Amino acid sequence: MGAFADPGRITRAGLRLHPARRDGRKLLPDLDAAIRACGLRDGATISFHHHLRNGDAVLNQVMDAVARAGLRDITVAASALFAVHAPLIEHIRSGVVTGLAASTIYGPLAVAVSHGILARPVLMYTHGGRARSVESGDLSIDVAFVAAPVADSYGNLNGTHGRAACGPLGYAVTDAHGAERVVAVTDTIVPYPAVPIEIGQDWVDFVVPVASIGDPSLIVSGTTRATADPVALGIAETAARVIAASGLLTDGFSFQTGAGGASLAAAAYLGTIMAERGVVGSFAAGGITAGIVRMFDAGLFRALMDVQAFDIDAVDSFRRSAAHQSMSASMYANPHNRGCVVNRIDASILGAAEIDRTFNVNVTTGTDGIILGGSGGHADTAAGASLTLITTQLVARSHAKVVDDVTTVTTPGETVDVLVTDGGVAVNPRHPELADRLRAAGIPLVGIDDLAAEARRRAGGPARPRAADGRIVAVVEYRDGTVIDMVPAA
Amino acid sequence: MGAFADPGRITRAGLRLHPARRDGRKLLPDLDAAIRACGLRDGATISFHHHLRNGDAVLNQVMDAVARAGLRDITVAASALFAVHAPLIEHIRSGVVTGLAASTIYGPLAVAVSHGILARPVLMYTHGGRARSVESGDLSIDVAFVAAPVADSYGNLNGTHGRAACGPLGYAVTDAHGAERVVAVTDTIVPYPAVPIEIGQDWVDFVVPVASIGDPSLIVSGTTRATADPVALGIAETAARVIAASGLLTDGFSFQTGAGGASLAAAAYLGTIMAERGVVGSFAAGGITAGIVRMFDAGLFRALMDVQAFDIDAVDSFRRSAAHQSMSASMYANPHNRGCVVNRIDASILGAAEIDRTFNVNVTTGTDGIILGGSGGHADTAAGASLTLITTQLVARSHAKVVDDVTTVTTPGETVDVLVTDGGVAVNPRHPELADRLRAAGIPLVGIDDLAAEARRRAGGPARPRAADGRIVAVVEYRDGTVIDMVPAA
Numbered sequence: 001m002g003a004f005a006d007p008g009r010i011t012r013a014g015l016r017l018h019p020a021r022r023d024g025r026k027l028l029p030d031l032d033a034a035i036r037a038c039g040l041r042d043g044a045t046i047s048f049h050h051h052l053r054n055g056d057a058v059l060n061q062v063m064d065a066v067a068r069a070g071l072r073d074i075t076v077a078a079s080a081l082f083a084v085h086a087p088l089i090e091h092i093r094s095g096v097v098t099g100l101a102a103s104t105i106y107g108p109l110a111v112a113v114s115h116g117i118l119a120r121p122v123l124m125y126t127h128g129g130r131a132r133s134v135e136s137g138d139l140s141i142d143v144a145f146v147a148a149p150v151a152d153s154y155g156n157l158n159g160t161h162g163r164a165a166c167g168p169l170g171y172a173v174t175d176a177h178g179a180e181r182v183v184a185v186t187d188t189i190v191p192y193p194a195v196p197i198e199i200g201q202d203w204v205d206f207v208v209p210v211a212s213i214g215d216p217s218l219i220v221s222g223t224t225r226a227t228a229d230p231v232a233l234g235i236a237e238t239a240a241r242v243i244a245a246s247g248l249l250t251d252g253f254s255f256q257t258g259a260g261g262a263s264l265a266a267a268a269y270l271g272t273i274m275a276e277r278g279v280v281g282s283f284a285a286g287g288i289t290a291g292i293v294r295m296f297d298a299g300l301f302r303a304l305m306d307v308q309a310f311d312i313d314a315v316d317s318f319r320r321s322a323a324h325q326s327m328s329a330s331m332y333a334n335p336h337n338r339g340c341v342v343n344r345i346d347a348s349i350l351g352a353a354e355i356d357r358t359f360n361v362n363v364t365t366g367t368d369g370i371i372l373g374g375s376g377g378h379a380d381t382a383a384g385a386s387l388t389l390i391t392t393q394l395v396a397r398s399h400a401k402v403v404d405d406v407t408t409v410t411t412p413g414e415t416v417d418v419l420v421t422d423g424g425v426a427v428n429p430r431h432p433e434l435a436d437r438l439r440a441a442g443i444p445l446v447g448i449d450d451l452a453a454e455a456r457r458r459a460g461g462p463a464r465p466r467a468a469d470g471r472i473v474a475v476v477e478y479r480d481g482t483v484i485d486m487v488p489a490a
Numbered sequence: 491m492g493a494f495a496d497p498g499r500i501t502r503a504g505l506r507l508h509p510a511r512r513d514g515r516k517l518l519p520d521l522d523a524a525i526r527a528c529g530l531r532d533g534a535t536i537s538f539h540h541h542l543r544n545g546d547a548v549l550n551q552v553m554d555a556v557a558r559a560g561l562r563d564i565t566v567a568a569s570a571l572f573a574v575h576a577p578l579i580e581h582i583r584s585g586v587v588t589g590l591a592a593s594t595i596y597g598p599l600a601v602a603v604s605h606g607i608l609a610r611p612v613l614m615y616t617h618g619g620r621a622r623s624v625e626s627g628d629l630s631i632d633v634a635f636v637a638a639p640v641a642d643s644y645g646n647l648n649g650t651h652g653r654a655a656c657g658p659l660g661y662a663v664t665d666a667h668g669a670e671r672v673v674a675v676t677d678t679i680v681p682y683p684a685v686p687i688e689i690g691q692d693w694v695d696f697v698v699p700v701a702s703i704g705d706p707s708l709i710v711s712g713t714t715r716a717t718a719d720p721v722a723l724g725i726a727e728t729a730a731r732v733i734a735a736s737g738l739l740t741d742g743f744s745f746q747t748g749a750g751g752a753s754l755a756a757a758a759y760l761g762t763i764m765a766e767r768g769v770v771g772s773f774a775a776g777g778i779t780a781g782i783v784r785m786f787d788a789g790l791f792r793a794l795m796d797v798q799a800f801d802i803d804a805v806d807s808f809r810r811s812a813a814h815q816s817m818s819a820s821m822y823a824n825p826h827n828r829g830c831v832v833n834r835i836d837a838s839i840l841g842a843a844e845i846d847r848t849f850n851v852n853v854t855t856g857t858d859g860i861i862l863g864g865s866g867g868h869a870d871t872a873a874g875a876s877l878t879l880i881t882t883q884l885v886a887r888s889h890a891k892v893v894d895d896v897t898t899v900t901t902p903g904e905t906v907d908v909l910v911t912d913g914g915v916a917v918n919p920r921h922p923e924l925a926d927r928l929r930a931a932g933i934p935l936v937g938i939d940d941l942a943a944e945a946r947r948r949a950g951g952p953a954r955p956r957a958a959d960g961r962i963v964a965v966v967e968y969r970d971g972t973v974i975d976m977v978p979a980a
Contacts, residue, residue, distance in 0.1 A: 004512050012505040019497050020829035022874065154829055182828070191742065192772050192834065195793045195813045202820055202827040252681065282682050303685045323685045330692055337692040338672070339510035339644055344682065384512065 013137025055218030075099030083107025128333025155204025167309030342384025359413030503627025545708030565589030573597025618823025645694025657799030717751030832874025849903030
């Protein structure tokens with residue numbers, strides 16, 4: 001039906017829950033007690049969010065407790081999984097975990113999944129698609145575990161304070177509103193009430209204290225540092241010029257970029273142009289980074305719409321700025337609510353592992369077929385933004401990145417508008433008026449077929465043909481719940 | 491099953507909704523267009539909230555548009571109805587409105603209802619029961635109209651700013667999360683995004699600008715002014731002494747009082763005792779008033795939990811204080827979520843039109859059988875608080891207020907602990923240990939039967955017998971959805 005199909009009237013699933021007794025207590029001594037109190041059983045689905053990113057210590061502690069409880073056949077539905085979650089491999093080998101779902105998977109677990117460690121394919125959704133899935137009932141969560149930087153004993157939570165403060169709890173909000181049982185795991189219990197409350201006591205069944213929910217210094221992952229590479233900086237500057245020439249860069253401009261190095265550099269260039277022109281934007285959305293906070297603090301945006309802080313500067317900004325607004329995963333990117341924030345983005349700059357001649361983008365697998373990430377908000381933002389730019393070098397580590405066919409389709413080409421590379425800028429033929437604007441602004445354009453040919457030439461050989469068969473190890477679900485691609489075993 | 495029954499596992503209703511198209515616009519020219527866009531039909535249920543109290547101009551404007559559209563047989567499910575909503579009488583007479591539900595009804599409409607203007611009984615729920623009803627699907631709302639002091643064109647709303655700023659939108663939150671269609675009605679459109687967002691764009695279908703949503707100076711109704719009557723002041727001081735003697739007035743103390751004059755005076759006395767003892771409370775909840783804000787600003791409470799500002803001082807406090815926390819109607823008082831805020835209240839001071847010898851309280855009807863209010867949060871707070879005090883004079887306008895049987899049961903006696911009157915203090919026999927504490931503190935106690943006898947004596951005659959039959963004009967629903975009483979035509 002395409003990326004912009006109208007689903008018509010829909011019905012969200014009913015919610016099973018266990019009302020609190022008036023005198024009921026929620027504070028439990030440990031995770032083992034929480035697992036018993038939730039009545040967790042073999043075959044259940046449990047969920048996690050990734051606000052602590054590669055610093056998260058909650059998932060591993062919970063899974064160890066699940067294993068101690070002798071449970072089997074558990075599905076782990078995470079918003080994202082990082083290198084720190086490699087211990088899941090052992091839980092998969094032992095049969096504790098037999099199902100996995102995540103919008104991105106990084107590190108050793110991604111490699112193990114790619115090689116077929118699981119009998120059932122992994123479900124890879126988008127951030128917005130995951131929210132849709134929880135709300136529709138497609139993803140039925142028995143117990144959501146929420147890593148809470150601060151909690152009180154009756155289940156009010158926030159990420160504003162605490163030793164592992166992570167800022168907005170946008171992904172956790174959606175889980176807490178959709179799970180039958182919600183367990184808050186915290187290392188900082190404060191006196192009731194834990195204001196400012198991000199997730200209220202009316203959504204939390206139990207509170208469990210642990211020694212540490214994680215290492216806040218590792219919220220910043222490698223993907224959130226700006227680039228210093230001159231080629232990448234050239235691409236970033238061109239991307240900013242494309243936006244400046246698009247006609248969108250006027251007062252009220254709204255912007256999102258991923259956490260990739262080139263995207264962050266492009267944001268910096270864009271900020272310079274905005275300051276020169278005196279443009280005041282309405283909001284930047286995301287995943288918020290230090291670079292975006294600097295633009296906000298400089299008055300280049302009136303507000304930040306934040307589902308997740310990507311670094312400590314963003315956490316600090318969230319704590320001190322009333323116009324640094326949290327949003328749930330659903331509000332951020334779910335196509336099946338009354339209007340998500342990505343719909344309001346003027347320009348978005350996103351990265352690519354590969355992009356093909358119909359502008360389909362792969363951020364799910366490498367050319368070797370190994371999972372190296374996943375959509376996260378990539379497909380959501382591309383679909384929502386008026387102007388979606390993909391920035392990439394033509395070649396990386398002797399692999400062409402502009403190709404005839406992407407190894408895996410993460411984001412459909414119909415939602416991508418411009419490709420900016422070190423070999424030139426290509427505009428999706430769906431947008432001839434945009435091409436005219438860019439040419440008029442002195443930005444030379446090339447055809448994407450030419451970029452693919454140049455990439456093939458520089459890479460020194462034809463692209464490796466995509467694996468045509470083999471057991472499926474991952475199903476890539478588009479934000480609307482349809483299957484957009486599948487990943488065969490590497 | 492009693493006020494404290496455990497409902498076990500429950501299932502909330504699924505939600506019908508119409509996802510936004512990516513390019514969909516929400517701003518409509520007027521209410522007539524909104525009614526068409528929502529596909530409102532004969533027999534539908536529409537909802538309103540009462541944050542603007544007797545200053546609300548939205549309900550009447552919407553109902554006029556509903557009448558203009560030629561619709562019939564509409565049920566109006568409001569959180570509360572005030573004297574300003576008297577024009578509903580005409581819509582009832584004309585057949586536009588045939589159903590009514592509200593937690594409180596004041597003014598000419600209450601009189602008309604009491605005399606049987608509607609063929610179907612009015613449903614009178616509690617604030618928490620209404621939230622339960624929306625979430626369970628018992629109350630299925632076709633279109634929720636939200637009076638929004640500030641909105642942007644994509645449906646982000648807040649009550650923090652705007653010319654009719656009313657503070658928290660707690661009742662509207664619950665409606666927006668439960669209705670098939672949500673229409674925001676505003677007189678202040680601001681540039682996107684309308685931060686700080688209280689109700690997000692993901693919950694709002696349409697935005698309609700009107701000249702005025704109401705008169706903010708009328709948020710303060712007659713019920714929210716402190717008393718100056720010396721008899722009432724004596725009762726208030728005694729109420730504060732009872733709390734001080736109860737053993738609950740230690741650090742972390744939590745408190746709620748209604749907006750009645752004696753309750754507000756009691757809060758002031760209580761504040762003096764807290765300051766003398768150096769007690770720092772955890773929170774005050776409600777309906778927040780200027781008096782409670784003063785206690786908060788003086789450091790007597792660490793936080794305010796606020797479903798609705800009762801006056802302009804409370805609106806100002808909400809705007810400037812991060813620890814002045816908004817809460818939805820469900821979080822406030824719904825017995826069927828994972829733990830509502832009333833469960834955490836130590837002491838609550840509430841008023842009464844009548845109280846009987848088993849401590850049942852009536853705040854729904856006068857002795858003449860005419861509806862004069864309704865529960866609001868009365869029954870919720872009484873059930874949740876550890877210590878519930880009822881304050882009342884023995885006699886008002888020659889009617890006994892302590893009676894053999896209340897005209898209407900609003901709040902069951904099992905949830906009421908102490909009665910404080912100008913004739914003495916009575917403790918519910920369910921709590922002999924509390925009686926001991928009060929006696930030990932030098933507070934003389936009397937039996938409630940003696941208070942009833944004294945009230946009858948002062949009133950100068952026997953209470954008028956309760957009307958035993960007659961057509962039922964209102965069904966009084968307890969917070970758990972059971973019928974606790976019915977009101978016959980007056």
